[in-house]
Each structure stands twice: as structure tokens, then as C-alpha cells.
Amino acid sequence: MSAATNPPGQFQFGVVGMGVMGASIALNIADRGFKVAAWDRHPEKIDAIHAKEGHPEMKGTGSLAEFVQMLERPRRILLMVTAGAPVDQMMDQLAPLLSPGDVLIDGGNSWFHDTQRREKAFREKGLHFIGMGVSGGEEGARHGPSLMPGGPKEAYAIIRPVVEAIAARAESGLCVTHVGPDGAGHFVKMVHNGIEYADMQLLAETYDVLRRGLGLTADGLADLFEKWNQGIAESFLLETTIKVLRKKDAETGKPLVDLVLDKAGQKGTGKWTVQVSLDLGIPVPSIASALDARNLSAMKDERVAASAKLPAPQLALTDEEKTNLASWAHDALYAARVVTYAQGLRLIQAASKEYNWNVSLAEMARIWRGGCIIRAKLLSPLREAFTQQPDLPNLVVSDAFAPVLTKLAPAWRRLVGTAARLGIPVPVFSSSLAYLDSYRSPELPQNLTQAQRDLFGAHTYQRRDKPEAGFVHSDWS
Numbered sequence: 001m002s003a004a005t006n007p008p009g010q011f012q013f014g015v016v017g018m019g020v021m022g023a024s025i026a027l028n029i030a031d032r033g034f035k036v037a038a039w040d041r042h043p044e045k046i047d048a049i050h051a052k053e054g055h056p057e058m059k060g061t062g063s064l065a066e067f068v069q070m071l072e073r074p075r076r077i078l079l080m081v082t083a084g085a086p087v088d089q090m091m092d093q094l095a096p097l098l099s100p101g102d103v104l105i106d107g108g109n110s111w112f113h114d115t116q117r118r119e120k121a122f123r124e125k126g127l128h129f130i131g132m133g134v135s136g137g138e139e140g141a142r143h144g145p146s147l148m149p150g151g152p153k154e155a156y157a158i159i160r161p162v163v164e165a166i167a168a169r170a171e172s173g174l175c176v177t178h179v180g181p182d183g184a185g186h187f188v189k190m191v192h193n194g195i196e197y198a199d200m201q202l203l204a205e206t207y208d209v210l211r212r213g214l215g216l217t218a219d220g221l222a223d224l225f226e227k228w229n230q231g232i233a234e235s236f237l238l239e240t241t242i243k244v245l246r247k248k249d250a251e252t253g254k255p256l257v258d259l260v261l262d263k264a265g266q267k268g269t270g271k272w273t274v275q276v277s278l279d280l281g282i283p284v285p286s287i288a289s290a291l292d293a294r295n296l297s298a299m300k301d302e303r304v305a306a307s308a309k310l311p312a313p314q315l316a317l318t319d320e321e322k323t324n325l326a327s328w329a330h331d332a333l334y335a336a337r338v339v340t341y342a343q344g345l346r347l348i349q350a351a352s353k354e355y356n357w358n359v360s361l362a363e364m365a366r367i368w369r370g371g372c373i374i375r376a377k378l379l380s381p382l383r384e385a386f387t388q389q390p391d392l393p394n395l396v397v398s399d400a401f402a403p404v405l406t407k408l409a410p411a412w413r414r415l416v417g418t419a420a421r422l423g424i425p426v427p428v429f430s431s432s433l434a435y436l437d438s439y440r441s442p443e444l445p446q447n448l449t450q451a452q453r454d455l456f457g458a459h460t461y462q463r464r465d466k467p468e469a470g471f472v473h474s475d476w477s
Helices: 020-031 043-052 064-069 085-097 112-124 137-143 153-166 184-214 218-228 236-246 269-280 285-297 300-309 319-355 361-367 379-388 402-422 427-439 446-457
Strands: 013-016 036-039 058-060 076-079 103-106 128-135 146-150
Touching: 013 020, 013 064, 020 036, 020 043, 020 058, 020 137, 020 153, 036 043, 036 064, 043 058, 064 085, 076 085, 076 153, 085 103, 085 112, 103 112, 103 153, 112 128, 112 184, 128 137, 128 153, 128 184, 146 153, 146 184, 146 361, 184 218, 184 236, 184 269, 184 285, 184 319, 184 402, 184 427, 218 236, 218 319, 269 285, 269 319, 285 319, 285 427, 319 361, 319 379, 319 402, 319 427, 361 379, 402 427
Parallel strands: 013 036, 013 076, 036 058, 076 103, 103 128
Antiparallel strands: 128 146
16 A cells, blocks of 8 residues: 555554554544554555444554554554564564653563563653553454553553543443553453453353253253342353353354363463462462363363273252252352452552552452453452551452352352362362452461471471570471
């Protein structure tokens, strides 16, 4: 496309990368009245978008230099490319073409330490860099995502009119906010995805227990979940689960979900969340168990072989279990989801302190209320809990949730116990319950663990009866 067709400085926003997410968000921006310049290393992608959408506010070019010149200053450019090396490569190509004060936004799922490094490198060049989490998938990107931008406040002020225009809208307001400096936005998005892993696994475990335990069909489960989605368990992921269960295979007429191989993939954000939790010393067992569940699912051939040598218990439900299992599952789902969110938010809280980000957990709950994958009804009382007490150490002890967890815990225990008796794995239900029980326990058996460490490694310990003595070592022989 020639410079005559695309005069310099006439476009208000640029998008690099016309894959599914890039094209969707570019069209969303254009829908809001902004003139959008588009670039992709495969120009035919832009042609395909125009052929399908024909949006008058969006123009493409095959020249990166022309693309930059098309934009008004300060330039605002969103990268929607694969995380990792491709981001660095695009930054290297764009940096010489940009001017001081221009803003480059990385909208992918980048590792937050990479974002910190990139922000520093651009700052030293007089350029702005923002790492922005984008949640909501293709549909959200096209019609209203939840956006989590992190970077300099002055850079956010430059992009704010655009991101506020395209963000999802909920009863709590626009689903976008300035999360904090450098890598804060991408960190929050990473933890969001970790919570998503656990929430999806909880729904899978609920499905499995009720399918195997009560013999419910896909349609029967969908009917039940539709009732649940009218109450406290309401969430986008439960809504999508209902859609999955309702879908029939065109060829066989069977529920399509029954024909899907039980092997789940992952793209890395769940793993990163668990890795960072270890680095910061913040336990996230629900997320770790969900990650393990996906890894175990990938071992399909081994699982099939093991089933022949390790038979499941041949037990039937009691009459009480038949009557109450679905109710127990409902209560357990809500309680375990609260505990999962509590772990993720505690991790954000710790990282915010470690990196001086000053992330508002109440704001994170607010912007997650619409557009994003983990949006759920419980985010409203969650937001209120952190609004009333911003330094709340853990969601589970808040006035909003502690009584609820206490009330629902008996049903949760019955669900986990019944599943264990029948040999049905419920790793996230179980680990979430163990987390709650550990957190509420004034005494844990790690006195024995520390004594063992001192015996074989002279790692020392503290005496509960003599705290003033500090760390001491004993001869255990």
C-alpha cells in the first residue's frame, strides 16, 4: 500500500500481528471510531480481514517503516505476536523507527521478568513500553476484553482513551485499570490464568464425580449446571461448560464432549504461576494440582496400562450419597473456587510487595468482573472484602467469606470423602481443602520436620518455650 494511499500521521493506533487475537482487537478498536493501522509479516492476512470485515477505519501496509509513519504522535502500537523471542525481534525492528514518547504495548502472555527487562530497555531509549494482559479470548478481544496494563503511568495516560474504549463493561465499571509499574500487568494476567487452570479443573472434577458417581449424562449435567449458574456458583466458565455439554456431534449424534480424548494441553502460564509461587514462598496448591492434572492426562497410554493392574474400588454409593452428592458438589465447587482465588490473590499481593508495584486487589477483582475468562459472581463480594481491608492477609479470613467457608466445609468434606472412597480423583478439591485446613490450623506437624532437619543437617530450630533463645541446635543422639 503506497504512502499516498496512507498519508503520514493520519492513524491513531497501530496493531502488529493479525492473528486471531490481533485481528479481533484491531477491529474492536476500529469499531470505537479510532483509525487503525495494521501490519503483519504476512500481508495476505490483512487482505483476508478486509475481504471478510471491510472495516473503513482500518488500513494495512506491507512496510513496517510506512506503518510507523502512518501513526500520529505520540505513536501507540500494540504487539499481538507470540510471546518470547518474537516480541524482542519486533522491538528491535521498531525501536529505530520510533520517536521519544512513543508507546509500544505487548498484549501477549509474556513472562513478567521479560517485560521488566523490556520496559527498562525502552525507557533508556526515551520510549515507553507497556506489558498488557488481555483476557477474554477471541470473543472478548473483538467485543470487550478485560485488560491489565502495566508500565509507566505517563504511558498509560497516552493509551488510556483507547483501552477504555475497547474494554468490557460490567456493573462495576470499565474492565481496565493501570495495574502498576513494569511487569505488574503481565504478572497479574499470569496469575489470572493460573486461577483459570484451577477453576477449569474444579469443573472437570465436578463433572467426573457426578458422571461416574450418579451416572448423569451430558444433558443431565447441563440441566443441573444451568440451575447452579442462577445462584452463587454463577461464572463464565460454568456457562461455557454448559455449552460444551449441550453440543452434539453432527456425525454420530452423541454429546461431542464424550468423543474428546482426555488429554489437556497448556501454554505455560499455569506453570509460570507455580514456579513464581515457589520463588516467593507463597503456596498455591490448587493451581499446582490443576497443572499436575493436565500433565497426568497427557500420560494416556500409561494410564490405560495401569488401569489393568490397579483396579478401581468396586463400591456403590450409599443412599445418603445418592441423595446428597449433587448438593455437596455444588457447595464444594463454590468453596474450593474461593480458596483458589485466595491463593492467586495472595501471590499477587506478595509480588506487589516484592517489586513495589502497589497493585490493588480490589481493582483486580473489579476489572475481572467482565470480559475475562474467570469472571464470576463471587468477584463482587471479593472486591468488597479488599475494598474494606486492602491489606487483608488472606481472602479466606475475610468477613465476607470466612462464615461461608465454615458453612460449606462439611459438604466439601463429604464430596472429597465420597470421591476418595469410589476411587475418583479430585486433586483440586482435595488440595484446596488441605490448604484451608492447614491455614486455619494453629498447630502443624512441621515441628517434627524441623527436628528431623536439625538431626541430619544441623539446620537448627526454635523452641516454643524459649523464643528469646533464637535458633538452636541439639544433639539428637
